[in-house]
Amino acid sequence: MKKFTNSGNIDTRSGFGAGMDELGKTHEDVVALCADLTGSLKLNDFAKNHPERFFQTGIAEANMIGMAAGMTIGGKIPYATSFANFATGRVYDQIRQSVAYSGKNVKICASHAGLTLGEDGATHQILEDLGLMKMLPGMTVINPCDFNQTKAATIAIADHDGPVYLRFGRPSVPNFTEADGKFEIGKALHLVEGSDVTILATGHLVWHALEAAEALEEKGISAEVINIHTIKPLDDEAILNSIKKTRCVVTCEEHNYLGGLGESVSGLLAKNDPVYQEFVATNDTFGESGTPAQLMEKYGLNTKSIVEAVNRVLAKK
């Protein structure tokens, strides 16, 4: 199978910061809003280089989202940033009415999503954000897998007219996609060709899916790995074409199985081509404190969990 090289571990939020640096130079209408988390969102350089386009709202996310909606009136492209919990759940109604229903061109960019923010624990580890955001009509939902892809997605969404939720994280993870690659919203990426099982992964789980495919290959199992960086709109065609070949699927995400990628895939398959599916996701639970690796192990979100899920789904096939 095709091998991917990790060019060095780095956090996806730094990919966001790098993307913002570039947008600062290339898109003069891009403005950034931040609710007292400039360093955590890697916005220090943008704030330093473009102080007139950087808006510090203080610890007041609801006002930040409303301001971002208002700033679009007159042509700005606001990037409203915070931790994923405070950028979605805390401000759901502000996003719903002032951004989504009002059709405003706001980019909600959220770091520290999922379990892998680690020791801060469940108050900060949102596992419901993809569901919250994908249920909003007109909202595009993107969950890139590494530094390079996060940077590319950050840049690409500036040219998409409409609200976007961009989700990334805190831990250092392998960086393996192409540097300065083009990011196409809604276009799934075939990473590995296979014939026995389809593994659909998003965010941090994509690298684990690649590792799982390698381990499975050693056991004679041919896994197809697809990077679903865009949860909405889902690349129906890529998924259905793969399922046509493999006849079973494992979905992988750092998110509750309710409301996430897996559920979107289930809906697509139930309507078009029902096959057995296994979910690598959290099981309707909150997280807790721990290191990212400990948490991913305890909650079943790592390479080993994907291999086990593949074995389960193959047994049913």
Place this chain on the structure above:
Amino acid sequence: MPNTKQLEDFVSQVRRDIVRQVHQVSSGHPGGSLGCTEFFVALYQEVMKRKEGFDMDGKDEDLFFLSNGHISPVFYSVLARSGYFPVEELNTFRKIDSRLQGHPTTHEGLPGIRIASGSLGQGMSVALGAAQTKKLNGDDSLVYSLHGDGELQEGQNWEAILYAAGNKVDNLIATIDLNGQQIDGSTDDVLNMGSVRAKFEAFGWDVLDVEKGNDIEAIIAGLNEAKSRTGKGKPVCILLHTIMGHGVDFMMNGHAWHGKAPNDEQLEKALAQNPETLGDY
């Protein structure tokens, strides 16, 4: 510029539009709409710098945001009669397939509306954002907003009020409709807010009262005074003392008509108190 008589005629027609819209579908919010009629007429017919037609960006013209979206009947009537869409469309208020939703929205593309409102407490943040964009664009026109007094109970307002003063957003004039009423009763009974003026001042705003909030000349004078205070490093707040239900005697002096429609007989009484001037839709 229209003279006072013309503005008062405009007000009378808008009051008719309000009660007729609400009566036709037996739903909607006449009380706050009637109380703010003079304010809307003053703003759109006299005070705001407006361009012909409508585009969302509204560059080089004043912008208005309605935060307490439930008083949509007065907003729709004044927008229609100010040329944003056909007056006949008021007939579609709250009906299926209409651009005139129960609460205002951009979603159906109604000219004149720049944000959805209805879920309370969000409009000041939106107005602030639009005001910041005007500054970035070097656009020296102003941003106006209107908020209910009960609406100030929503916490997001105070985030926005804090931000606006801390960041010297001085191209914003936020008006509070101080009618002292909300759904469950008087604001004093539901949640006593003490002095709204003292609160805004403590947060660093420049505050002025318009005591006669249903007197068109007094409102115009107040708005012009507020305009003269912009650009001086502080956001400006107008406390507009209105009477809920003003202009329809049996709807005044209480909260009963916040969100209640008149029956046929009540409609006739209300219309008799507000003569047709510009022509009913």
